[in-house]
Amino acid sequence: MGHERRPCDVAIGLGCHDLGVAAETAALYLDGLVRRIVFTGGPNPSRPELFPRGEAVHFTEHAIALGVPEHAIHQEPRARNTGQNIQFSRDVLEAAGIEARSVLLVTMPYMERRAFATCRKVWPEAEVVCASTPMSLNDYVKSIGDDKLVIDSLVGDLQRVIEYPRRGFAVAQEVPETVHDAYQRLLADGFDSKTLN
Template sequence: MNRDSSHLPAIDATVRALSKVLWSYHNLDQEIPERVDLILVAGSHDDRVAQYGAELALKVPSRFVVTSGGFGKITAEIGGEPEATRFRRIMESHGVPTGQVLCEENSSNMGENIQFTHRLIDEQKPTSPVARAVVVTKPYMKRRALATALKQWPGVDWVSAGPDLSFEEYASADVPERRMIELMVGDTQRIDTYAAKGFQVHQEIPSAVTHAFQQLVDLGFTRFVER
């Protein structure tokens, strides 16, 4: 959905500095194990997540590789094929053998990504349960993805991972800077509210992050903020 640009808040040096505070908070840097049971590539509008998922699947031995996602906040507006289907196709085009990637095409949010993938793996009747897993997502969603996975699929040693991109490198023609900032602001709110609702584990939010979040809300970056 197009919005009237004359009513949108400007993106200037102050906005970028505040946004980088959120980016640094969300973009966790965790060590990826040498071997895992599951690589879960969470679908989104950003094809670079699938490309990174392919790189990981070719480098890290795993019993299961899953792409997960139907249509989310952004892809529901765009339409086309489900996120998981598109991601599997991208991963195969980057060298992952055809047939290796399982596809979960019904989820519409991170909680369902985890829940429905859990169900899909159970349907494979594994000889042993998943004990170690990586959830792959956008850099600024790594914290919330990890917090969600730990809550929705307990008993698994989860780490989160994503494309190795800086804040300055991330925005592109396909992933506009404004939308990235708006999504980060929304995800920062959800770190707090979704833990309270029982959707994900509690995460400490430093005062600097709370301040940056509130400043961006006050400036009008509220497209994905829940009222």
């Protein structure tokens, strides 16, 4: 999204297969941009063996190991999709009496746009700033260690950017023709394991 990082009321680290999200969220806390973190997510549907106790639990443990105090972290361990990540995190904050008017949404690099569109739909009154670990696609593929998983995930994410507004799950965003053409070529080449049925 190209958002400038700035102080927000809370960071929400969205659960996924990438522990780098927890590390980036921890770095944002340690840099003083937020005072509270919510880690959200249950068992990862793509790689359940990766975080057997759920994404929120493993992300919390990783952030604490990186120096974030436990009292600064809230967990939301039930979410199974991005809409639930955001809605359930909002519920956790409200239950704790924390007013969050601005949200630093931390995701995988290729997921910022979809997370932003989802948050604008689910939590329209919140100011949303997106962040992810800044890195090239090649470096990201190396960090994950599975090029097909990353490309399949990119394709699935873009499909959701296109389709979810029609389903009422996200706000609409423009998809340039060149991006749409690349998406069609990747689908034709079999990068479709993360697409909607």
